[in-house]
Amino acid sequence: MGLIGKFTTENMFIIFFIYGLAFFALGIAVVLSSLRPTSLKFAKYLPWLAAYGFAHGFHEWDEMLVLIPQYKFLARNWLYAGFDTVLLVGSPLFLFIFGVGLLMTIDERFRNLRIIPVVFYSAWTASVVGYLQLTGLGLEQSPRLADIFARYLLIFPGAIIAGFALFLQYRVFLKQTYGVTASSLFIAALALWLMAPLSGLVVPYAPFFPASVVNNDAFLSLTGFPIQIFRTLAALLIAFSIVRGMHVFNIEEERQEHRRRLELSTLEEISSEIRRNPNFPQALDRTTKEITKLFDARAGAIFMVSEKTRRPDVVSEHGFTISFADKYKDMPAEVAEKCPIRNVIKSQRPFTTSNRTDCPNIIEATTEPEKINAITVLPLVAKGQSIGAIALLFESAEALRPSNLDILNTFAGNIGLAIENARLDEQRLTALVLQRSLLPKVPSLAGIDIGVYYESASVGMEVGGDFYDFIDFGDGLLGLVIGDVAGAGINASSTVAMTKYALEAFDFENKTPFVVLEKLNNLACKMLSSGQFVTAFYGVLDIKSGLLTYSSAGHLPPLVINEKTKEAIFLNGARGMALGIVPTQKYPEGKMTVGFGDVIVLYTDGLIEARRKHDFWGEDRLVTLAKENYELSAQTLVDRICSSAKEFAGGILKDDVAAVVAKRTFTQA
Secondary structure, three states, X not given: OOHHHHHHHHOHHHHHHHHHHHHHHHHHHHHHHHOOXXXXXXXXXXXXXXXXXXXXXXXXXXXXXXXXXXXXXXXXXXXXXXXXXXXXXHHHHHHHHHHHHHHHHHOHHHHHHHHHHHHHHHHHXXXXXXXXXXXXXXXXXXXXXXXXXXXXXXXXXXXXXXXXXXXXXXXXXXXXXXXXXXXXXXXXHHHHHHHHHHHHOOEOOOOOOOOOOOEHHHHHHHHOOOHHHHHHHXXXXXXXXXXXXXXXXXXXXXXXXXXXXXXXXXXHHHHHHHHHOOOHHXXXXXXXXXXXXXOOOOEEEEEEEOOOOOOEEEEEEEOEOOOHHHHHHHOOHHHHOOOOHHHHHHHOOOEEEOOHHHOHHHHOOEOOHHHOOEEEEXXXXXXXXXXXXXXXXXXXXXXXXXXXXXXXXXXXXXXXXXXXXXXXXXXXXXXXHHHHHOOOOOOXXXXXXXXXXXXXXXXXXXXXXXXXXXXXXXXXXXXXXXXXXXXXXXXXXXXXXXHHHHHHHHHHHOOOHHHHXXXXXXXXXXXXXXXXXXXXXXXXXXXXXOEEEEEEEEOOXXXXXXXXXXXXXXXXXXXXXXXXXXXXXOOXXXXXXXXXXXXXXXXXXXXHXXXXXXXXXXXXXXHHHHHHHOOOOHHHHHHHHXXXXXXXXXXXXXXXXXXXXXXXXXXXX
């Protein structure tokens, strides 16, 4: 025996300490890694590998204990021997569970291997009991026999299976480009395969083959070194390579973070595409392609409910045959509902399946139906309302894991909101164009200076139903109209059009404001939908005499600034109920004389309700501004008033603003 061999033999305490420490380090590193949130299937069985490290580390330190002089008596203690045997026999169980479990996560064909631990532990039990009975040895020999047969039937196959599992995992990670980290698992597999014969075939001496030939003493005689040195080196290599292999979690975390950034970036691009692209179908097509690509789906389709048939129609698809949209549209309802698209839209609950028979009509319509093994249908919801659904078809059922579905659901919710916002923007633009087309030209008449202001609500707000109008009756008579339709969007704009045209028609029948409002109210009660109404102020000004005859249907009172007295007067009289609420309603009439230089300000609620936090711009600011600037031209004055309100609100108008300033001048025709 050489000097090194002699030194190590005399210092086995150190060898056992390092041996146990290596496995403890393995257990701690693996436990900490397995507690990290991850989508890696590899992590599922890591706690069993950690348990093996702790159990085996305890066993080696237990063996170390009897090498200390004051504890040598433990070698003859049955309780100690029993505990040491339990650790030695129990630790391979954790290795079996880890190895078999990891194999099953890699390939389902290995699921039949789950019985292996039972087989080997049964063989171990039968071997120990059978040998004792055949040889007639006493129970004092059972710990030694348990040790030997545990090495043959538990430690050796357990290390081989665990090594094979790590080798296959190495190949999986290699395909997933984990690089050096994957190589660490390959080294760990080799180290376990090295540990298998060192710990499983080199056993304490026993008077039967092969223990009588291949044993610890024979190994020492042959090499000059105790077997524990090589086991310790193998343990250090196992611990080092697996600890290094746990870096896979850092890589996965970086990839997940990169994926999250990519998802956010893609979502922003899709949302922007949907809202900015004037070709809505084209934007949806790009959306479907991007989502399909991002989530590695084989095919994807967006469904939206048809207003005519009330059935879901395919509005965009990727990965399907060219005629899929038409075929789906023509499918009988009972055939189409084999994949519950309508139910997902109605219930706002996602549908997932890995059973190909659940959605045969959709699977068969893909370009590669044989590769589809999982489907999810997610509702597209915006502001609590279902607007459609998106179906994604995958090759692997792994795509349906909960973490992935959570991301998909979030994505679908954001896409639904983007689609709905795009539709609202389109409606808003249509309503805005319609609304602006209804704004009249300002009449150019002697004796009257008129300024107008109209601004729709800020971006993100719906177009309201504010309007104003002028009716030139000739002979110095001018009709002044301002009003507001309850509601917003295209419906409100349509109601504005109806109100204006009807008002003009009634005007030429009878120029008396209260009579016109009564007729208009009766029409509104018949034509407007439930809950819709119109407020309006209508006055007829005799430019020559200054007589203003007026009536109001629930509208805000106009403001008059007297040029001589500088008095501010609100025309609160002659005010009746809004139009469209109660038929046959009577409206009062008011009259006042507007002097030369006097200013009339007509406005809608969007002006005085311009808001800064909880504070409204209000009537007081309107009066102050009108008094201070009444000498300005009508257009300059109305611009200054409305700009002040908008500035007060921080440049963001929550409602449309319409205003008219009419100023009686000294110039007469």
